[in-house]
Amino acid sequence: MALFTAEPGWAGRTLCVSDTGLTLTYGDLDAFAGRFAAGAEGRSLGFLLCENTPGVLLAYLSCLRLGAVPVLLDAHIDPALLAELTAAYSPAWVFLPGDVPQESRDSLGPTEGVLAEYGCALLRRTGAVSPALHPDLAVLLTTSGSTGSPKLVRQSRANIEANARSIAEYLELTDTERPITTLPMNYTYGLSIVQSHALVGAAILLTTHGVLEGDFWRFFLKERATSLAGVPYTYKMFHRLRLTGMDLPSLRYMTQAGGKLPEELHQVFAQWCADTGRRFYVMYGQCEATARMGYLPYQNALSKVGSMGIPIPGGSFRLTDDSGAPVPEGEVGELIYHGPNVTMGYAACAADLARGDDWQGVLHTGDMARRDPDGYYYIVGRKKxxxxxxxxxxxxxxxxxxxxxxxxxxxxxxxxxxxxxxxxxxxxxxxxxxxxxxxxxxxxxxxxxxxxxxxxxxxxxxxxxxxxxxxxxxxx
Structure with a gap:
């Protein structure tokens, strides 16, 4: 199980299959990482413009192995915001897909191409010098709600590995899994799927098609996808598509996070999974905690409808009032999380990338919750x-x-x-x-x-x- 080093004996394993028919192995990743290293020039800051394609996946996993620090952004980010982020953080390099608009490329300033593979390009920004990076810093993500702010979340190598291992444990992941991409890689939930499955040597099914497109489901069936993931909006689409009436023989489990699922949909999908021998997991997380903080064990998906569950392995919760005092069982308080996946804090400019761990494993989530007598938590809203x-x-x-x-x-x-x-x-x-x-x-x-x-x-x-x-x- 490895994310940050090549795993002996995995070279022949399938890393990913794309909806364009390309299959790559973990050995292909080993080779690509060597070529990427020459262009990114070691430990430096870069922008990785993301879409669910093989080139972007290889570039991201190469960064983890090489110690290069990527800022993960949507490949079709607004050019003005990209220019603002470029000015704020001064990346030394940019990795982008071929369909990124010219206006976005222009917002990066002068660049020179140093690598072009799998429909993507690694560009070095002319004259740019990477800002100083804290030794523990590994990845930078925008918060889920940031559409016009340069604020980033600083994730460490230890954060990423701890969360990926915890997710792999409670989802019971093995190298036989074949997750299909339903969420963007630059979104913390989508990224956690990539990391937890790469950790166990599974094959990731990469598609740029959405769940409302027939090509998505044809690819799902052809490549025998074993899991589906989605936010509440995705599950509303699944419901409209009458997913519970589809013939999906390879599907083993479903996961949901990214907000509270309406209880009637929770009931529908939990019942369907129980009736068909599948597992249904409701999960809870934030970018500030790398990804996951809580999960509802599939065995309790029907008996605890509306709950986001219990802490993930290695983490813990407590509820406090406005003064920080514990609240009695059954009453509402702010949810405080403790765990090794709590990130290092925020960054608002390049100088912040040299900062150490501001949060020290404790995250004030800003979510209001209650705990039932069995120790299961229910989110009731945001503090603000x-x-x-x-x-x-x-x-x-x-x-x-x-x-x-x-x-x-x-x-x-x-x-x-x-x-x-x-x-x-x-x-x-x-x-x-x-x-x-x-x-x-x-x-x-x-x-x-x-x-x-x-x-x-x-x-x-x-x-x-x-x-x-x-x-x-x-x-x-």
Whole structure:
């Protein structure tokens, strides 16, 4: 089991199969890492523009082996943001797919090509000098909600290895697994799938097709994918596609993270997996914890619907009030996580990359949760996603969950200020706005005047399927 060194005897194992028909082995990775090293020039900072293709996978795993530190970014990142990040961090090199727009390339400044393979190119930025890097720093990721900020999460080699090993343990991964990519590699959840499976020498099925495309499912069946992963939005798509009626003989297990899954969907997929001899895992994590912090054992997927589970192997949780004191069982408090996968902290500029470990294994998640008598945790909302309605504290996340459960045909996003909650919906049903207000008013026992509903064409989401609240209308 290795991520940071070549594993003896693995050269002939399949590392990945792409939807273009290319198959690469772990031996191909060994060879590519040598060529990548010559272009990246050892331990230096670079940008890795990601898509789910063989070249990007090879480049990322090569960085882990060589000690080069990549900032993982979406291959189609906004050029202005790419220019801002380039100015803030001064990468020495950039690895990018061939379909990256010229405007994005121009935002990097002058470059020279030093390697071109698998439809990708390694470019050295002319005159750029890598900033100083802390010896433990391994990877930099944008936080899941950062679309216009240079803030990055600093992950260490120890963070990555600890989390990958923990995930491999509770998912019972072996080298016979064949996960298919449903999430971007620059998203912490998608990256954790790559790392935990590469750790055990499994074969990763790489596709750029989405789950709504027929080519995705043809590739799934042809290459005998063994698992599916998704955020709540993905599972809504699975439900619309009637996945539980599909013939997927190779599917062994499903995982869900990236936000709380509506309980009715949790019930549907947990029951289907139980009925068909498969495993269904609900998981909980943040980029700040490398990836995973909690998981719901598949044996309890039906008895603990709505729970995100228990701490991952090697980690622990506690709940505290605003003063930091423990809260009694059954009451809500902020979820605090302890574990070796808690990252080193944030970076906002190149100078921060030389910083040490700011968090020392303790993460204040910002999520509010409760614990049941069996030690299982339930997320109820974000600490800062609350407003006061007529003096009463109301959770915006919980309101979204309630609305989604009551009106499953629609999407919702709740924002607001004290004394007014604004509910955005993509529903065109003219009766839904009043029905939604009546429902929330009845649930909260608060006056209807505290709620307003605005219809939009679509609820804006980022690449990981999370709602982009800043992209919603500001004056509905």
């Amino acid at each position: 996603r609350f407003i006061k309605l007529f003096g009463n504290r109301v959770g915006l996340d919980e309101s979204e969950r309630l609305l989604s459960a009551r009106f499953p045909e629609a999407e919702f996003a709740c924002t607001g200020r004290d004394d007014l909650m604004t509910i955005f919906t993509d529903s065109s049903d003219p009766e839904l706005p009043q029905a939604a207000i009546d429902y929330l008013s009845g649930v909260t026992h608060l006056a209807r005047s505290g709620f307003s509903v605005t219809a939009v064409d679509a609820i804006p989401k980022n690449e990981a399927g999370k709602t982009l609240y800043t992209a919603l209308p500001t004056n509905p």
